[in-house]
Amino acid sequence: MKQLRVLIAGTGFAGKGHTEAFRAAGTEVVGIIGRTEHVVREVAADLSIPYAGTDWAVALAVLSPDIVSIATPGGAHYVQIKQALVAGCHVFCDKPMTTTGATATELYELSKAKGVKTAYAASFQYTPSVQHAKRLIAEGAIGDPTEIESISHFNLERDIPFGWSHRAEDGGGRLNNNFTHSLAIAQTLVEGDILQIAGDVRDDLGRAPKVEGVHDFTKRRAFIPENLDDPTLEWGESNVEWSYTVMARLRSAMAAKPVSVLFKHGGLVPRFHDDHIAIYGTKGAIFLKGHYGSGALFVHDGTDWSQIPTPSDITDAMPQGLGETEQCWHILSDLFVRDIRGETVAPYPTFAKGSQYQNIIDVIRRSENWAEMDGGET
Structure with missing residues (x-):
């Protein structure tokens, strides 16, 4: 079976952590994308990643990855995930999935239509x-x-x-x-x-x-x-x-x-x-x-x-020598990669859960469950 190729979005703590997690799962990290050119090149060099760039769409076209790992702040997720899904990539995404329930639901439905695997890293479980x-x-x-x-x-x-x-x-x-x-x-x-x-x-x-x-x-x-x-x-x-x-x-x-x-x-x-x-x-x-x-x-x-x-x-059974956050990323990425390879794995959080959670967050933020009272004694 061929080695799966992974493209990482994000050069901060999560991007570095996702890189190590996917390598531990037996994949090849072929590229990393960031906002600032000198930063992404430094990070790519430090992590020995061959491709570094600032244009996500170009990287998808040039590298044709099997998997993308989204490790950027949530505001960037919608465009990055949608472009990756259209390209037929499997998608691993840190939380939040997007910034609204509507956009998260749209991406979940698109992932089903494209027939790809997804993972949603609400992973401290x-x-x-x-x-x-x-x-x-x-x-x-x-x-x-x-x-x-x-x-x-x-x-x-x-x-x-x-x-x-x-x-x-x-x-x-x-x-x-x-x-x-x-x-x-x-x-x-x-x-x-x-x-x-x-x-x-x-x-x-x-x-x-x-x-x-x-x-x-x-x-x-x-x-x-x-x-x-x-x-x-x-x-x-x-x-x-x-x-x-x-x-x-x-x-x-x-x-x-x-x-x-x-x-x-x-x-x-x-x-x-x-x-x-x-x-x-x-x-x-x-x-x-x-x-x-x-x-x-x-x-x-x-x-x-x-x-x-x-x-x-x-x-x-836990990955050793890692911080708590990194340990959980390793476990989830391993389940995700094994599932893509066709192995039988335990259920893990996917975009179904990610979109549900984003809709729940919308409900909570509206805070519409209050009953008006007269503020005095009855």
């Missing part, structure tokens, strides 16, 4: 602790699951330089970049289908300083201006949510009634207790430390809490 919790729930450790809570507070610096994360049209916002992972984890834990959703969002940032030179999203803190009172400093206005509260109901074959889920995220506020994901059932509960539940796992057996180590068969 693949951490060892989440997979361990999923196994315990399936084995009946907590009885029928009844409720999940997913709580996180990031305390992000308010003066991180203005960029794509501040703009809805560029794929910013905490729903696109945090909730997508949390919702996928909740579904994974109870093998649940989404029945109902309601939520509220809040932009409690307002504005951020405009600073030149930010390229790698993970290093943007280093560009916070020293003098925020400088009268020459320009400011950009945020138009996305930095906090959200979402409620959902999931249908699960493990439970007689829908599982209730609460998602609470504050992007700019400090945590007091651990961020966590907790799953409650009719006979016990599971507590996962960490905003994506990737820390220590505790089980309540109806009497007391006990920490349970991750089984060796789960940890041994």
Whole structure:
């Protein structure tokens, strides 16, 4: 079987991570595309990628890749994905899929019409602790699951330089970049289908300083201006949510009634207790430390809490020597590549889920679930 050829879009942290993930999956990364010519050439040289360019359409035509990997901010995804689908490429896309439910649905329908494989990287469901919790729930450790809570507070610096994360049209916002992972984890834990959703969002940032030179999203803190009172400093206005509260109901074959889920995220506020994901059932509960539940796992057996180590068969199956984000990319890209090759693999998130999530985000942002009250005593 021929070696599959991959073209990468994006030269930041995600682009580099996708490159290594697809190489580990046995593919050949033949090109990389970025916005800035000198940057993309430097990254291509560092990663030993033979083709570097700034024109996505030209790269598709010249390289004729089997797979494209979209690792750019969400605002660029629609055009890049559509051109790749028209060219008949399989598409691996980081979240968010696009910036609106309508465009995500359009691309999902196009992917079906073209008969290609797709992957959607809401991928923190693949951490060892989440997979361990999923196994315990399936084995009946907590009885029928009844409720999940997913709580996180990031305390992000308010003066991180203005960029794509501040703009809805560029794929910013905490729903696109945090909730997508949390919702996928909740579904994974109870093998649940989404029945109902309601939520509220809040932009409690307002504005951020405009600073030149930010390229790698993970290093943007280093560009916070020293003098925020400088009268020459320009400011950009945020138009996305930095906090959200979402409620959902999931249908699960493990439970007689829908599982209730609460998602609470504050992007700019400090945590007091651990961020966590907790799953409650009719006979016990599971507590996962960490905003994506990737820390220590505790089980309540109806009497007391006990920490349970991750089984060796789960940890041994994980890619070694990688950060959590990169580890999950490796797992998903491996499933994706094996599926393209015709192997039988476990279900993984595709554009079906990506388009569903984008439509859900539209619903939450509209916040139409409020009932007006008179504001006084009854």
